[in-house]
Amino acid sequence: MNFHQLHIFFTVSEKGSFSAAAHALHMTQPAVTMQVQSLEEYFGARLFNRSTKRIELSEAGRALLPxxxxxxxxxxxxxxxMSKFTHMVQGRLQLGASLTIGEYMLPRMLGPFGQQYPNITISMKVMNTAQILEEIINHQLNFGLIEAPVHHPDMHIEAVMRDELKLIVPAKHALAEAEVVSVDEVLKYPFILREPGSGTRQVMEEQFARKNIDMKHDIRTVMELGSTGAIKSAVEAGLGITLLSPSSVKHEVALGLVKILDIEELSFHRQFYSIYLKSALLPISAVTFLTFLREQQLDK
Structure with missing residues (x-):
């Protein structure tokens, strides 16, 4: 018995067929069948009950699964x-990242990571969560980084980074000289928001709801835009105020175009997540990168 055989057995049980497991593991179906048979010979018991249409775990298989x-x-x-000690890790890392993470969070982390692990090549696609899920399932990506949790039976999901939304106002706005403003003051001004369904919008809605603030009736929304970049441009132009991650407006703050403020008694914390297939072993390059991300502080 070896780990490779246990991994194959586990994948067959998860996928429900030898052919699906072979596809997930990038193996031929006969090779998968042979490894399972070797494991059955080792234990002297059948691990699957096979029929012409489907396979099911036997009593011995159900005992082995955990x-x-x-x-x-x-x-x-x-x-x-061990990834902390393996600085000579090599390989190509293919990941997907949702908009805010891919455009504003990761780029400034890739430089330090590349210096620490120069032999890992990273290929990143910026796309929505549904597209990331699809490409992971089709083995086109090793893993994804998303802004809101998903519930998928084949996916492992884990929190890796934390972030916080702050009030962003134009540099010459009436609130710009304050560091902290009240909720009542904020609600006097028009808002520019991300579209419904986005991770940023979801965090806003949840936190405002806890303060009994109705997004439809209590907040005057003048625009709903589909990208952080478009929102920043609209705020700079004085068209409204918004809530965004400070990481996404570092450049604008440095140029004196916008100000970052806190809202009394309101905090908009959010978690970012990694997702990958339960049945797939992440390459050491992916494990190393995820370890690196967990150690980062987004507010620095």
Whole structure:
């Protein structure tokens, strides 16, 4: 018995067929079948009940499954622990990132990561969560970074970074000289918001709802825009105020175009998540990158 066989057994049980497991593992179906048969010979018991239409775990297979899952988790934890010491890691890392993360968070982290791990090549696609999920399932991406949790039976999801939205106003706005403003003051002015369904908009709605503030009736929304860049341009032009991550307006703040403020008794914290297939072992390059991200502070 070896870990490779346990991983194959686990993948077959997750996918429900030898052909689907072979596709997920980039193996031939006969090779997958042979490895499962070797494991059955080792234990002297059938692990699957096979029929012409489907396969099901046998009693022995159901008993083995939690141990196979633990072995996969242990390997991942081992990779995670050792990645801090493996600075000679090599390989190509393919990841997907949602808009805010891909355009504003990751680019300034890739430089330090590249200096620390010069032999890892990163290929990043900026796309929406649905597209990231699809490409991970089709094995076109190793993992994804998204702004809101998803619920998918084949996906492992883990919190990796924290962020906070702040009030962003034009430099010459009536509120610009204050550092902290009240909710009542904020609600007097028109807002420019991300479109409904975006991660940024979701965080806003949840926090305002906790203060019994109705987004439709209590907030005067003059624009709903589909990108952070468009919102920043509209705010700079004096068309309204908004809530964005400070990381996305560092350049504008440095140029004196906008100001960042806090709202009394309101905080807009949010979590960013990594997602990847439960049945796939992340390459050491991906584990190393995720470890690096967990150690970053987005407000620096």
């Amino acid at each position: 141990f196979a899952r633990k072995s996969i988790e242990l390997i991942r934890e081992t990779d995670l622990a």
